[in-house]
Amino acid sequence: MILRRTGISPSKAPFRALLLNPRTLLPKLLKPLPIRKLRNRTLPKLLQARELEGRHVIYPHYCRCNFAEEYDKIQASKPVVWRYRGTDKMGVCALKHLRVDLQTLQGQTETDVLLTGSINGSLSFSEVGGVGQYFDDGTKWRADCVKNFVKGKTFEHDEMRKPVFRPNRAALLMPSRISCIRLGPKCSPQAENDGSVAGRVLFTTLGSETSGGSVYTLGLVEPLNLGPGILNTWSGLEEIASFRCTLWTAEYDYNRHRAVIGTSLGGASVDLETRMETWFLRCKSDVFAQQIINSGNVILCGLRNGAIVTADFREKRESLSDRLISHRIPYSSSIGGCKKEWFKLKGDIFPSHTIRMPSSISSLVSLQFDEQYFLASAMDGSIRLYDHRLLQRGAVQSYEGHVNSHTRIQLGVDPTERFVTSGGEDCKLRSWSLKSGELLFEEKFSDSIVSTMCYKTYSSCKAEEENQYKRDSSHGAWLGSHEGLFYMRWL
Structure with a gap:
């Protein structure tokens, strides 16, 4: 049948x-x-x-x-979830897990750190599992198990989760909210799995009422110093470009070492060496989400009006390369009850590869094993899987139960690409089977929306660490919300 x-x-x-x-x-x-x-x-x-x-x-x-x-x-369907005490004032909105060389008074060591961005503009490093042994002062956040769905387990028998320690002076206040953090070539998940150290981090600020957002890079080629030599670490911070508009998202173009940004005016790329700016998409609808596909030749842009546009963002050599082609894209009758039949945009796009979702695009994620497949979520609660080769036939799979109405919530896909995870406006976290669309997990453990997450994909516990912490070689994800920092692990 x-x-x-x-x-x-x-x-x-x-x-x-x-x-x-x-x-x-x-x-x-x-x-x-x-x-x-x-x-x-x-x-x-x-x-x-x-x-x-x-x-x-x-x-x-x-x-x-x-x-x-x-x-x-x-x-x-049976994860263990920890909440870190004292992180409720962080307001985490961007989060990345890195493996770096750390410079201490005792010498150089390799360790795990979290790079977090906050709604108040704070960008900070925190060490995972070192219990502050390399630093004289700072803030230690211990983990409390809030959910354990393994049958027969009780809170009294829960293993202790490694604490997170943020040294003093390891935070830097930027002009506005951190809107996006992306890892450079040596910070990619593949490099992390190989044990390589971090090289470069790209991040953007959203912008404020008085000024637009900016693009920054932070060099991590040298060992990270979070102690007395913290100024050496922050000396690698560079403002690459500033804009008179809102910067919602960004991607790192590894092939050409460029930042590709989504703004309130369209999409642009910035050369990280020459700092030259090139606009490849102009539209009146904000670019809320982006995802580079097709070996770095084209990019998906998710717009506020619900459209997902496929654009060629490569620099053109022709003399007329600055002239963007105008397009009229038909509206879907289901998008926000809009009475217009079409909307305008300019750029080197593929009109036949333009699709529409019922509401504003919240997140786009391309799959690594076959980048022709990508996930898209909209602010009406829709989450769908598409095949870029068969866009006109509709979604390959859909995922039911997500709750959203107006919030930009990041989708998470585990390293094995078998599960999709997302927070919701009802403050519940949900996980689905990527292949079947089956809802596997649905639970509330936070009083605010889990809007960002990143995965840990390797074992970072070393032999010299304290015996009270179990060796963690399983898959786990860091979760961020306005309420604070969480960690979820599958057995």
Whole structure:
């Protein structure tokens, strides 16, 4: 029945290949399967089914499924969540986890740090797990377990989470809210997994009523010094460009070492060496979200009016390169009840690759294993998965249950690209199966919206650290909200 409904050939060979590959998506599956309820499946039942039926198990009333996929779903539905005491005044709105060389009075050591941006414009470094042993003074934030969904676990038996320590003078106050933090080439997740140290960080400020936003870089080639030599660290800070508009988001173009920004006036790129600015998109609708795809040749721009535009942001060599082509893009009748039939924009875009969502675009995320797939969320609560090659056929998958009306909330995708996570305006955190769209986790543990997150993808606990902290080699995510800092880990 499933094969007939989706139009997939009933031939056994391709269907078997689909089941055996847990990362295979369904580009032809334009109508998502009904959401299955995970609560009826438990690990003992799953193990029993595998013993009886082999690698591919069949649940009553469910379709055939892969044991590894089902096991991962059960694990993802039972995370452990910690809240860091005293971080409620941070107002975290941007967050990145880095592996860096740290310069201390005792010598040089490799450690984990958090780089956080706040709504008040504060940019700060915090050390993870060192308990302040390298510094004379600062603020230590200890973690309290607020949720543990593992069966049989109680708060008395929860393992202790490593504290976070921010040395004095490790924070810098910028002119306005930190709107975006992006890691440079040596700070990419691939480099982190290889144990490489950080090289360069790109970040932007939103702008204020009296001035626009700015683009900054912070060099981290030299060992990070958060002690008496903190001025050496902040000396690597450079203002690359300032604008007379709001800077909502940014991407790091690794191929050309440029910052690509989304603003209230459109999209622009800034060469980080020459500081030359080039506008590749002009429109009256704010660019809330961006995502570089297609090996760095084109970029997705998510607009306030709900449109997702595909633009070529490469610099043109022709003499008329500064002249942007005008386009008239038809409105969708469902976007905000807008009475206009079209809107104008200028740029080197692909009109046939323009799609529309019901409300303003909140977040865009491209998948690493196949960058033709990307996730998009809108401020009406819609979260959808698209294939860039099949945009006119609609979404490949949708994810139900998200709550949003007007907030820019960042989507999170785990390093294995099996799960999608997002906060909501009801202050709940939700996780879905990327492939099936199944809602795996839904819980409230914060009194404010979890609007930003970043993943930790490697084990950072060293042998010389205190024995009271368990070795953490599992996947985990740092979560940021106006209420403070959280950490969520899957077993």
